[in-house]
Amino acid sequence: MAMMPSRVKWRKQQRGIMKGNATRGNKVSFGEYALQSLEPGRINGRQIEAGRMACSHYLAREGRVYIRIFPHKSFSKKPLETRMGTGKGEPEFWAAEVKPGTILFEIAGVDEAIAKRAFSRVAYKMPVKCRFVKRRHTL
Secondary structure: OOOOOOOOOOOOOOOOOOOOOOOOOOOOOOOOEEEEEOOOEEEEHHHHHHHHHHHHHHHOOOOEEEEOOOOOEEEEEOOOOOOOOOOOOEEEEEEEEEOOOOEEEEEEOOOHHHHHHHHHHHHHHOOOOEEEEEOOOOO
16 A cells, blocks of 8 residues: 555645755664665655565565655646646645655665665665665764
8 A cells, every 4th residue: 555644634735846955854863774865856655665665575574674755745636638627636646755865765784785785676666866875973
């Protein structure tokens, strides 16, 4: 089942604009290794789930996978061959708006080589360019 909010105050939202880099959610917080976006875009609930499945299948119950994004925003679409007017279309899918620098997934409890191979499979499923990053330890 695709990820979506359990309940929202307003079903339909405006698209808005996405500019700038991520200032929140851009540090490795839970795991040792992470997948970071390099460009802005929308990642819908099905793509997030596909990335989670690809990662967890490769790890085979070893380590822990953290998903750092959630699809909060609804996107509507009008049916095909519909005349102009008659209002806004129904919500088609839910997506997470991602800015450059946002951490998408994290892994803990595995070594670097395994994490890199797992994230290469996840990055293939994502609609934005991604890179592999490590946690920065401060003393």
